[in-house]
Amino acid sequence: MTCKAPEYNNPTSVEVCQKQRKRAVRKRWILTGTTSAVLSQLTIPMLFAILALFGADLIELYFASRLGVEELTAMSFTLPIQATLFAFAIGLGIVVATRLTQARKVEELAAVSLVFTAIVGSLLALVIWFNLLPILNLLGFDEYSAQQLQVWPSLKAYMQYRLTAVVFFFVVMVVFGVLRAFGNMRAAAWLLVTFSVTQVLLSALLFSPFTQGLLLSGLERLGIAHLLAAIIGFLFSIYLLVVKENISIKVNLLSQQSRQAFKCLMRLLIPVVAIQLLTPIAQSLLMGIVATQGSDAVAAYGVVIRLEPIALLLPMVLTTSLPIFVGQNWEAKKALRVRRSIKLAMLACIVWQLVVASVLFLGADFLSGGFCKQPDVKDAINLAVSVLPISYIALAGVMLYVSCCNAIGRSGLALNFSIVRLFVFSVPSAFIGSYVAGFSGVVWGLSLANFALGACLILYTIMRKQPDSLAKRPVLN
Incomplete structure (x- = not known):
């Protein structure tokens, strides 16, 4: 949207143009x-x-x-x-x-x-x-x-x-x-x-x-x-x-x-x-799986669902702010700034998740007791809060990767990763875990699914880099 020369006798026109210029300044600042x-x-x-x-x-x-x-x-x-x-x-x-x-x-x-x-x-x-x-x-x-x-x-x-x-x-x-x-x-x-x-x-x-x-x-x-x-x-x-x-x-x-x-x-x-x-x-689907374990498991899982966004707070926020930076710099062909931002964001997420996992592990008993005094529900919340947060390190990496793919126009790849994460890893792992060990099996299944997905993402990025490096390598006679 371009701002035409304002009519200085019209205060509204001047104010609108000032707002438009501020938006343009914000965009240039993201690039420089x-x-x-x-x-x-x-x-x-x-x-x-x-x-x-x-x-x-x-x-x-x-x-x-x-x-x-x-x-x-x-x-x-x-x-x-x-x-x-x-x-x-x-x-x-x-x-x-x-x-x-x-x-x-x-x-x-x-x-x-x-x-x-x-x-x-x-x-x-x-x-x-x-x-x-x-x-x-x-x-x-x-x-x-x-x-x-x-x-x-x-x-x-x-x-x-x-x-x-x-x-x-x-x-x-x-x-x-x-x-x-x-x-x-x-x-x-x-x-x-x-x-x-x-x-x-x-x-x-x-x-x-x-x-x-x-x-x-x-x-x-x-x-x-x-x-x-x-x-x-x-x-x-x-x-x-x-x-x-x-x-x-x-x-x-x-x-x-x-x-x-x-x-x-x-x-x-x-x-x-x-x-x-x-x-x-x-x-x-996960709620349906948990519901087979009884009302106490549902109550505990409800707390876990609401705690998860808090535990993943920084990665979730970065999935809203990082795409703005990545998308505009990618469009401006500033690939170095894009790579630097992704590395910085990933490092911040690793540190954040380690701190969050440590705090929740140490305070799991206090936190679970704050939500429910009934022993079965309290123990279920305690287990989930102790086990799941450490696996969020891998989940954070996947979330950042998906958001960056969307920002640079690779929405198909982002969609495929999201489908694999949810319906190939998380839901089947929870189902198998519930069949083997009840609600504790669901918790361990979801945790292992996050780690497995993180490992797959690392393997995928390594495999994508290898052809590029081979293509750039000089041929020896």
Whole structure:
């Protein structure tokens, strides 16, 4: 998008051009700044944002565990559904950010994108709501058992609030992606932090003695807190988009440009979301495997799912910031900067995962006891927290490799690695482990699958380098 000469009698025109110049400066800085400095400034704001987002989910699960093992188990069954919604939100953010950064008329496309996001979110929420119980049953939830029959009404109300919040949450994540694409990492981080902190504060308020008179179950309170936080985050995201980035959201939805934009967004959304849905599908299969081991195993696995993003915090953040650096420098044919950034990111991830694995191993007993006092659930959480984090070193390497492949246009290779990781290594290993040794077998199976995949990635990169080195080697007479 180019900025024409501003009309200096029109303050709005001047301000818009200033915003456009700032975006251009950010892009040049990514290509010329020192690798460590650029990666640090791209990553650190996102570190706090992602920590706040997944930390809020973990605290929500902690409040559920305070209600009882039945509530913790019931909420654990909904985690694959929530992961599916999150995958759609991320996919929408990628699609909209891609189109906005490529479009000449950003303002016209922005409003269409927000309406498109609202439509997709509404349809998805309705589909899940009308099929909620069948979906939960596929995951292993049995509404006829005594414990789950008792908790089903409050779980249904909880999901009602969560699904009502889908449209607002989707808009938050789309604007988050747009701000990142424009290089405004600080505003993007503040958006997620605001949403997450609001959810935590509202949850704490609804569980405080001041609100004990409300005729609401514990799960309903958590659902209401998420809905209100999503509405507040939605209002803040619109403020950032309109006021801070000067992007108008006024549009004629019946115009030909709007119809073309809808078609383009839908065409881009299908493949992107298909890739994003691989992880929720794998989580659903894993939940079904764990459900065969009983409700205690489901409760423990629910905690593990929410702890994993925290343990993988730095690699997850780098998969959002490193592609920005790699993609733009690769396009500018600066391969040396790309290699340097990948080595630096991998070294940081190795150090991070070693520290995280050590802390979780030493504090496993305290952490598991904080979520549940029941011995079987506590022991299961203890085992998972002690064994799985060390294998995340290999998983972090795979995550960075996949994100860099996407950044340089090798999406097919990234898709193949993701499919192999989830459906060739993780799910079969968990299934075999559950058959051999129950829930502990699932934990060990997932850990060994991560290490095996890391070894395959190293072998693959070595084999790719050998032909290149042979081609460059001089022929001796």
